Amino acid sequence: MPQQELDKAVSGEYALGFEIDIEQDTVPPGLDENTIKFISAKKDEPKWMLELRLKAFEKWKKMTEPSWGHLEYEPIDYQSISYFSAPKQAPDSLDEVDPKILEAYKKLGIPLEEQKQLQGIAVDAVIDSVSVKTTYSEELEKHGVIFCSISDAIRDYPELVKKYMYSVVPVTDNFFAALNSAVFTDGTFVYIPKGVRCPMELSTYFRINALNTGQFERTIVIADEGSYVSYNEGCSAPTRDDNQLHAAVVELIALKDAEIKYSTIQNWYPGDENGKGGIYNFVTKRGICEENAKISWTQVETGSAITWKYPSCILKGDNSVGEFYSVAVTTLAQQADTGTKMIHIGKNTKSTIISKGISAMKGQNTYRGLVKMGAGAEGARNYSECDSLLIGDRCGAHTFPYLESKDSLGQVEHEATTSKISDEQLFYLRQRGINEEDAVSMIVHGFCKDVFKMLPMEYAVEAKALLNLTLEGSVG
Amino acid sequence: MSNMMEIKDLQAKIGDKKILNGLNLTLEKGKVHAIMGPNGAGKSTLSKAIVGHYDIEVLGGEILYRGENIVDKEPEERALDGIFLSFQHPVEVAGVNNAYFLRTAVNAKRRHEGKDELNAAEFLREMKKQVETLGMKPDMISRSLNEGFSGGEKKRNEILQMQMLQPDMIVLDEIDSGLDIDALRAVSEGINSMKDGERSFLVITHYSRILDYIKPDYIHVLKDGKIVHTGGPELVAQLEEEGYESLGEA
Numbered sequence: 001m002p003q004q005e006l007d008k009a010v011s012g013e014y015a016l017g018f019e020i021d022i023e024q025d026t027v028p029p030g031l032d033e034n035t036i037k038f039i040s041a042k043k044d045e046p047k048w049m050l051e052l053r054l055k056a057f058e059k060w061k062k063m064t065e066p067s068w069g070h071l072e073y074e075p076i077d078y079q080s081i082s083y084f085s086a087p088k089q090a091p092d093s094l095d096e097v098d099p100k101i102l103e104a105y106k107k108l109g110i111p112l113e114e115q116k117q118l119q120g121i122a123v124d125a126v127i128d129s130v131s132v133k134t135t136y137s138e139e140l141e142k143h144g145v146i147f148c149s150i151s152d153a154i155r156d157y158p159e160l161v162k163k164y165m166y167s168v169v170p171v172t173d174n175f176f177a178a179l180n181s182a183v184f185t186d187g188t189f190v191y192i193p194k195g196v197r198c199p200m201e202l203s204t205y206f207r208i209n210a211l212n213t214g215q216f217e218r219t220i221v222i223a224d225e226g227s228y229v230s231y232n233e234g235c236s237a238p239t240r241d242d243n244q245l246h247a248a249v250v251e252l253i254a255l256k257d258a259e260i261k262y263s264t265i266q267n268w269y270p271g272d273e274n275g276k277g278g279i280y281n282f283v284t285k286r287g288i289c290e291e292n293a294k295i296s297w298t299q300v301e302t303g304s305a306i307t308w309k310y311p312s313c314i315l316k317g318d319n320s321v322g323e324f325y326s327v328a329v330t331t332l333a334q335q336a337d338t339g340t341k342m343i344h345i346g347k348n349t350k351s352t353i354i355s356k357g358i359s360a361m362k363g364q365n366t367y368r369g370l371v372k373m374g375a376g377a378e379g380a381r382n383y384s385e386c387d388s389l390l391i392g393d394r395c396g397a398h399t400f401p402y403l404e405s406k407d408s409l410g411q412v413e414h415e416a417t418t419s420k421i422s423d424e425q426l427f428y429l430r431q432r433g434i435n436e437e438d439a440v441s442m443i444v445h446g447f448c449k450d451v452f453k454m455l456p457m458e459y460a461v462e463a464k465a466l467l468n469l470t471l472e473g474s475v476g
Numbered sequence: 477m478s479n480m481m482e483i484k485d486l487q488a489k490i491g492d493k494k495i496l497n498g499l500n501l502t503l504e505k506g507k508v509h510a511i512m513g514p515n516g517a518g519k520s521t522l523s524k525a526i527v528g529h530y531d532i533e534v535l536g537g538e539i540l541y542r543g544e545n546i547v548d549k550e551p552e553e554r555a556l557d558g559i560f561l562s563f564q565h566p567v568e569v570a571g572v573n574n575a576y577f578l579r580t581a582v583n584a585k586r587r588h589e590g591k592d593e594l595n596a597a598e599f600l601r602e603m604k605k606q607v608e609t610l611g612m613k614p615d616m617i618s619r620s621l622n623e624g625f626s627g628g629e630k631k632r633n634e635i636l637q638m639q640m641l642q643p644d645m646i647v648l649d650e651i652d653s654g655l656d657i658d659a660l661r662a663v664s665e666g667i668n669s670m671k672d673g674e675r676s677f678l679v680i681t682h683y684s685r686i687l688d689y690i691k692p693d694y695i696h697v698l699k700d701g702k703i704v705h706t707g708g709p710e711l712v713a714q715l716e717e718e719g720y721e722s723l724g725e726a
């Protein structure tokens with residue numbers, strides 16, 4: 001197939017690139033102790049939190065940005081970023097949420113008004129540095145479930161926050177995690193009490209709106225013994241010529257017999273086909289499993305100019321289970337270096353990795369994964385499958401699976417394939433009367449099927465639609 | 477007009493290699509035409525030229541379908557207009573549900589013809605019926621398109637698609653190769669059930685077995701990129717006896 005036709009078929013327009021026209025409080029660019037004090041004061045934080053932030057900042061200053069990723073980008077100037085931006089007057093109740101914000105969220109498919117809220121899905125809506133609204137909080141409270149912004153949690157549940165924040169992702173884990181530890185603004189806090197099955201899907205929708213502002217969210221999900229929760233996050237940003245930094249940290253804690261299902265649909269603005277603009281997405285996500293616990297990461301990454309992200313599981317408890325299901329799409333000039341780490345510590349721990357990378361146009365897609373079998377991980381097992389699909393001749397796929405095994409009793413099985421979307425397949429579908437765009441979409445969806453089926457229903461529908469939008473150029 | 481397709485002085489190459497050297501062939505409405513010929517003669521190339529395969533570059537000549545030259549048409553346009561090819565080697569498509577694929581194709585054709593689309597239930601009812609008649613395993617409906625299908629299962633799946641799509645000009649490239657006795661009968665019956673006095677068939681084969689079932693009206697011999705001989709059904713016996721050597725250039 002001629003290259004232009006293919007490009008047309010895979011350079012879908014970014015549909016969420018609008019800007020919300022609201023007044024925002026934005027601090028001038030720059031980062032020093034005062035910036036951190038300012039953020040902490042804005043959030044009305046207790047002193048201990050500020051102290052933790054300042055300590056993290058000291059450590060960050062001594063660290064260097066990692067360069068091992070298969071990524072190329074202009075150096076980030078950390079002094080040119082604004083570290084806090086919020087819609088003026090953060091509202092206390094929905095009555096005070098700016099109608100323009102409500103309108104914008106409606107446009108994103110997430111109505112926040114009481115009567116119109118999504119059935120069975122509680123939402124924390126975050127714009128730039130603050131949470132503007134959390135739905136169903138009271139309803140959830142009846143079950144003892146805490147679902148609030150991290151800023152509220154720091155004030156209202158300091159003991160839980162002190163115990164778990166930085167417990168899975170230590171401050172100095174990596175450069176971006178350290179930065180986030182110092183300057184994080186908002187994010188979601190979830191606590192599911194012992195034995196409770198969370199009665200609805202929980203979700204956070206992150207929206208970048210302000211210009212030149214970094215978004216540094218911090219999310220903690222704690223599933224106490226024997227509990228279950230399914231948590232989902234989505235994100236988008238306006239179409240802009242400048243790059244914007246998003247550096248999040250997510251920590252999951254699954255205590256004995258608990259299960260956390262964490263799904264992400266990442267659709268940050270990807271930039272244009274010449275690599276101009278787009279979000280730099282440097283994210284640290286990690287969970288820890290105690291005995292018999294299970295953490296399942298599912299991600300659909302279609303956005304961002306740069307994605308650097310490795311949702312991981314520390315399988316500490318015996319018989320614990322970690323899963324990673326990923327679809328990463330890079331088209332235009334996008335670059336993704338993503339994968340997972342499965343750290344087997346406990347006996348009979350089990351992990352599954354299914355990674356599907358799709359590259360089109362000038363997109364570069366890298367799978368990077370580590371499976372580590374600790375000395376005591378007797379009977380541990382891993383299964384990894386990493387498949388890459390190339391559309392056209394100018395894109396690339398790379399696979400870096402690492403294995404560290406101290407225990408010969410651990411079993412690791414790895415399969416990897418790279419295939420070009422085959423002309424033969426496309427032709428077959430077209431010979432049956434299916435047009436080229438639909439044929440490409442059908443093949444790509446088939447390729448992603450094993451991952452999509454892991455998403456909660458509502459999100460699977462969204463993910464499929466998003467994939468079409470990203471790859472088909474058919475605005476739907 | 478009584479001709480479904482007229483191929484006139486067709487010249488075509490694959491890569492740098494010229495394969496079709498001025499091929500002439502007329503396919504009549506409602507008739508079954510069989511093509512036989514040695515390996516590498518250009519039979520599959522002809523079938524691919526008819527459906528607009530990207531490997532084939534047409535250098536000259538015409539393919540008139542219902543009087544209109546289709547040489548420059550997109551493959552999907554030709555398909556929607558009723559041309560169907562059963563591939564010699566059907567490709568596997570992982571993760572694409574067979575029924576979903578076929579319903580998409582059937583509905584694309586129905587839209588093209590201005591008919592209402594079939595909903596999933598209507599479509600499945602029809603598909604199940606055909607799957608049963610063809611003696612296919614029921615799980616073929618929900619498996620991925622051709623993935624892990626045996627050679628014979630793939631061929632039956634081609635026939636299933638033909639029956640669901642109801643095309644007008646049907647090209648079958650070695651539909652009989654690799655079929656067991658029961659499959660050959662089922663496939664032949666599937667083909668026969670499509671005969672309606674209007675549809676035309678172009679059946680490429682190396683064996684007389686299938687021709688005993690589907691009773692061709694004409695036998696053409698393709699050699700060195702041309703049709704070198706045309707005759708009636710009696711030609712099959714002669715070819716089986718004497719091979720292609722006896723037939724020189726036309």
Ligand SMILES: Nc1ncnc2c1ncn2[C@@H]1O[C@H](COP(=O)(O)OP(=O)(O)OP(=O)(O)O)[C@@H](O)[C@H]1O
Nearest residue numbers: 490491493495514515516517518519520521522531
């Ligand atoms: N993609 C290709 N590249 C180069 N040569 C090709 C290609 N496809 C076919 N050919 C050549 O074209 C010639 C005709 O091939 P074709 O497949 O049409 O033969 P056929 O008559 O169908 O043979 P068979 O009976 O073995 O199926 C052969 O010499 C073959 O090697």
Ligand SMILES: [Mg+2]
Nearest residue numbers: 519520521564
């Ligand atoms: Mg052939």
